[in-house]
Amino acid sequence: MGRIIKWLFILALVGFVALAGYTFIGPFFGVDFAPIQTKTTVSIELNEK
Numbered sequence: 925m926g927r928i929i930k931w932l933f934i935l936a937l938v939g940f941v942a943l944a945g946y947t948f949i950g951p952f953f954g955v956d957f958a959p960i961q962t963k964t965t966v967s968i969e970l971n972e973k
Contacts, residue, residue, distance in 0.1 A: 950957065 947957070
């Protein structure tokens with residue numbers, strides 16, 4: 925049981941390091957992490973008393 929938990933921890937750690945590395949190296953390969961920006965307007969009516 926301890927061996928499985930150890931391997932899962934190592935796998936999670938390697939995955940985290942790989943994901944963190946991809947965020948820094950990704951833009952060099954043309955990956956853009958910026959969200960698509962659109963302007964949204966919503967009209968509201970205020971009830972005056």
